[in-house]
Amino acid sequence: MRHFFGIRDEEFIRGDVPMTKQEIRMAVMNEARVDEDSVILDVGAGTGSISIEAALGAPKGHVYAIERFDKGIELIQQNMEKFNVSNMTVIKAKAPEGMEDLPELDAVIIGGSAGQLGNIIDEAQRLLKIGGRLVVTAVTMETGSAILKELKGRPFEYHGYQMAINRYRKAGPYHLLDPLSPIFIVSATKVQGEETIG
Numbered sequence: 001m002r003h004f005f006g007i008r009d010e011e012f013i014r015g016d017v018p019m020t021k022q023e024i025r026m027a028v029m030n031e032a033r034v035d036e037d038s039v040i041l042d043v044g045a046g047t048g049s050i051s052i053e054a055a056l057g058a059p060k061g062h063v064y065a066i067e068r069f070d071k072g073i074e075l076i077q078q079n080m081e082k083f084n085v086s087n088m089t090v091i092k093a094k095a096p097e098g099m100e101d102l103p104e105l106d107a108v109i110i111g112g113s114a115g116q117l118g119n120i121i122d123e124a125q126r127l128l129k130i131g132g133r134l135v136v137t138a139v140t141m142e143t144g145s146a147i148l149k150e151l152k153g154r155p156f157e158y159h160g161y162q163m164a165i166n167r168y169r170k171a172g173p174y175h176l177l178d179p180l181s182p183i184f185i186v187s188a189t190k191v192q193g194e195e196t197i198g
């Protein structure tokens with residue numbers, strides 16, 4: 001049966017590793033154009049929420065999840081088991097390490113880079129098909145602006161936006177708004193030739 005994106009946050013097994021929230025995850029899946037046979041790389045996979053959604057949305061494809069810390073790797077593996085996901089390979093490495101031997105990719109999603117953004121994008125550029133998608137998220141203004149700097153002069157067409165989600169929270173008979181951390185999303189498509197601003 002087709003997977004409809006939008007697993008609720010509380011369905012994931014979580015620790016103290018930051019996780020991409022449902023509403024943001026949906027935007028990322030949409031920007032990554034995850035299809036049933038997509039081959040996807042998730043860099044900085046954290047608890048695995050993006051990797052799991054992508055793997056369920058690409059049952060004939062494959063997801064590679066790179067995470068540098070053991071506590072994340074354990075959560076990713078637990079979530080794979082919980083969601084019965086087998087079309088996924090977990091790689092413990094600090095990217096761009098771990099990207100050397102990957103196959104051609106339809107999408108690369110970057111949710112963590114630890115000072116390696118330029119080197120990770122170098123590898124993503126090499127691995128992505130023409131028409132493949134690069135989706136980068138950032139919560140700090142510094143990383144948000146580093147993404148734009150790193151895309152300059154590269155063969156990607158891109159657009160971006162900031163998402164600020166305010167969730168309903170019940171307060172007695174009323175509803176208040178609970179804000180999530182605003183996040184920058186830059187969504188790029190690999191093209192032949194030089195960069196253009198979309």
Ligand SMILES: C[S@@+](CC[C@H](N)C(=O)[O-])C[C@H]1O[C@@H](n2cnc3c(N)ncnc32)[C@H](O)[C@@H]1O
Binds near residue numbers: 019048096113
């Ligand atoms: C904001 S969290 C990502 C959350 C994830 N998308 C999820 O839904 O659980 C960022 C993660 O990236 C990892 N990370 C940061 N830089 C990395 C790198 N260069 N290689 C691999 N993992 C990295 C961090 O350890 C952290 O778990």
